[in-house]
Amino acid sequence: MAEKTAKKKSVPRTLMPEQEPEVRMRNFDEVPLGYTPELAQQEAARCIQCKKPGCMAGCPVDVDIPGFIKLIKEGDFKAAIRNLWAKNSLPAVCGRVCPQEIQCEGLCVLAKKGEPIAIGNLERFAADYERDHGTGELPPKLTPTGKKVAVIGSGPSGLTVAGDLIVKGHEVTVFEAFHKPGGVLVYGIPEFRLPKEIVFQEVGFLERLGVKVDCNVVVGRTVSVDELFEQGFEAVYIGVGAGLPRFLNIPGENLVGILSANEYLTRANLMKAYRFPDYDTPIPKGKNVVVLGAGNVAMDSARTAMRLGAEKVRIVYRRSRAEMPAREAEIHHAEEEEIEFFLLTNPTKFIGNERGRVIGMECLQMELGEPDESGRRRPVAVDGSEFNLDCDLAIIAVGAGANPLLTQSTEGLHLNQWGYVLADPATGKTYKKGVWAGGDIVTGQATVILAMGAGRKAADSIHDYLTYGW
């Protein structure tokens, strides 16, 4: 039945207008420009409103996808955003950064024909429309309970917990180590992919609801988790992310001009170094840049380098294209922006000049061998394939680990072998009484939506605990 209707209406997917590659590769403005209401309604009309929607099975937070799409089609944008909010507190963010191709859109029945509904674009549209046209009216709050909750970390996970618990009547304070809230959404993901204004508006919304956001508080240093309990907080949520940069651990890695993606992106995004000297923080401007790794972080770094004036930017990755973990859209955008891909290439050493600056790296050519534990074919070095790649700036984007600052200063938490916090996947409860955890500090670097999903479950559990004592 669904099959038949799809055939009948094989209207192509509505593309979202974008800045032209030649233009955008030198500016920091957002790349996709958004749907107009007409385009959104046109795209929404393609949805065949499946009885058993595949898309929803792919959504980690159970958004009522056909429901909100139907409301967009009918032009009731106000109802559409409210429908989204019921499950997802940050739709403007998720519409932009979720890996839809392996979630909702990947499972949409129309995906088989290669033209799934542009669910992410529609989600983004609904949120942006509300931001531009909404009244900013606040959702109702339950009667105050007088219970205090501390949320540590203001990334998507912590913000979700804060939003959920404040409307349930609890007092919520978010503690953030950086001077601005938002976590990776602010320090990691660049402006051209997620305008910071959106994140600040989301945080502003929570503040208007009564959430207190305390920046410049490094829990574990400025105050400890146990002291938070002494101060009267009855529950603590740990959402501190996976903030420990991984390096390659190869010779020469401390040369000048080799930065972790965390440092490079933090300078660019949080400190706004791309606007140096209007902003005081400097950032190295390479002409010939290599980025090691092929995830979202690597794409963001490469595209940032291009925007900062590089002549050549190369992604160097030791596996093949099929294994690149970045979102499809990011790889596509990077390619359009003239980023080159050096696949099956493994750096073994950095080379420096007499001033201690990086000038290149020694690499080995790889080929794919037998599958490893992750099921991906393991790259193995080709004998005698050593070669050199020149560069004047190298960004290391090979993943993140668990930052031990908070976990090691908090007694009673249990950690796994990599230092991530052990928490019950259903509730987020840790081994320490009154303490929940979720997001990247539990799962390792994952996605915004998984961090939010974990936050929502924990918020439910915290609410039960504060209300009924379990």
Place this chain on the structure above:
Amino acid sequence: MFKIVKREEMAEGTVILNEIEAPLIAEKAKPGQFVILKATETGERIPLTMAMTDPVKGTITIIYMVVGKGTAVFRDLVVGDTYQDVIGPLGKPTHLEKVGKVVCVGGGTGIAVLHPITRALKEVGNHVIAIIGARSKDLLILEDHMQAASHELHVCTDDGSYGRKGFVTEALRDVLENEKIQLVVAIGPVPMMKFLSQLTKEYNVKTIVSLNPIMVDGTGMCGGCRVTVGGLTKFACVDGPEFDGHQVDYDELMLRLQAYCEDEKKCYEDYCVLSA
């Protein structure tokens, strides 16, 4: 917002003291720890080790030398102005233990960092000899404080305008020749710490130095502060800032400190032109 309650120019226009309201940090800070400060919305995050803290008043004191735009912006703040952001206390505190005779050596604004450590080492029962030095008399800071914090104080200036003429290393050599020393703590410009560590190695005396690499977050999140110690990469902001002076790769540190020199210079000059 973190209000400046006291400001002093210790050496005209170049070495400045700020006492800042930061009650949470003042309550927690221990000798050897640092803070990160950012003055304005567009400012840079700058790490500075605390020279003094007053948990009762809820204030911390920093002393810095004006070297770039970041610190030039700080210099222009007066009493009543605020720092937008102050984060801390960061880093590991100094390991304080009674070991016997200790020499605390400070150069330039390193003396500010050395001061609370000196005092604490004395308080735990060590006999503390302090040696402080600066390029010239007008750049010498905290002499009185260091006098009070130690049992014996030696002062040197490079140009001989005050105290003994010469480098702190020479004064230290004399002490090491004449007395059995258990520990040296040295804080100052990187070349000073490098040569001083070479000297104490000759005498086989354990030496602690406090490093000041470029930092961004100060919480172990960026790796910009990495230093090589004993052949291993360490993050100074969380593994330090204090390290075994005999194990540090000072040459690498000096090169890394110059990473943004050209940008810094341009930014500073522009600022000076604008604010002149």
